[in-house]
Amino acid sequence: MSYDAWSAVLERLDDAAKLTDLDPDIHRMLRTPRRVLEVAVPVRMDDGRVEVFTGWRVHHDTTRGPGKGGIRFHPDLDVHEVTALAADMTFKTAVANLPFGGAKGGVRCDPTVMSLGELERLTRRYALEVSPLLGPERDVPAPDVNTDGRVMAWLMDTLAMMRGGELLAGTVTGKPLSVGGTRAHAGATSSGVVMCARAAFAAIGLPLAGSRAVIQGFGKVGGPLAFLLSSAGMRVVAVSDIGGAVCNVGGLDPSALSDHVSRTGTVAGFERADPLDPDDLWRVESELVVPAALSGAIDGRVAEDLATKVVVEAANGPTTPDADPVLDRRGIVVVPDILANAGGVTASYFEWAQDRQGFAWEEDTVAIRLRSFMDTAFTSVWAKADTLQVSLRRAAFALAVERVADAISARGLFP
């Protein structure tokens, strides 16, 4: 990983500690993850060899509730990145006011070169190795980069088999509907991003309809997002993914682009658009930019180039700390990841709540409650920024740190 995500989290935590006059004891506790489990994941590959992968599950803080956070399969994953992502979950669940702590996990592997059977064996062995940390009241994983509902179902089934075989729906979220998933989970992160974009545009007096959007990433978040922004009347003028970038100032057709990606695996080569050098994506004129790929995409140099008014961070950690002052100086409003992409974990909370109730909610109920949680979170962060006269990112961290610190103080220190 070229960018030290854990240092970035510490820098933002330290800033929030100053802003909120945080108790130094609690500050020290939050600078240290509560549990870091590293495991070996031996997997029988299709050619008969045993490959040994490394996996992690990290609990950053679990004072406000069970650990919550995704599982990522990626060749560059390391313990610093997993720990940073776990801490982000502590702050994200606090901003969204969900009864969870922060966790994250993953395996360093390249799922793009693995067969389905290898992937299933990897998931099941990883699940066994990290199982002491998991459970509906301890830690509830969800999908992240390169994992999906199928991986979650394998994970849940493995934990269920270890404990007798019955369905253990409350152990993971982002599952298929047939095994206790929630309606409307798939598009929840993207819907939350649109709600934040709408609220930010309203707050600065910009109309969403007719404005232009640029999206980096066309995966589980970026793909549905292009549809939702187009349906809201925006022109999605440029999109990139790992394979390249395309641009159409008249607006890309999201369904045709999605068909193209299903056929070819990348947005590159889409015939109803011009090819674009991915490095030029940020210079395309727009009112909204949504990074929806990996971390560290917007650094100080990219921040100087951005030709937009609002950035809504769908990805986790897409903006490096050196970019923050540049964006501030240039008057670009940034809705930070721990607020902007909280729609996914909020839908996960709804799924966990339904599994524990044994009662499935209608799609409308999920959508209405998602809107209510996102609106409340956005309004609280905006008000905090106004009170402290700081950026939305600094305000979101300040709000989150205050909420976690309140819980730590209320519970007291054991023993």
Ligand code: NAD
């Ligand atoms: P995904 O694997 O489905 O899609 C990732 C997309 O990013 C793909 O289109 C890929 O081609 C693209 N990409 C990868 N490297 C790139 C590069 N160097 N340049 C341009 N594009 C690149 O993942 P996802 O679930 O859509 O997640 C995207 C981001 O959103 C991640 O940071 C993830 O942590 C975050 N996030 C996802 C969810 C969720 O519900 N899936 C929730 C919260 C946050």
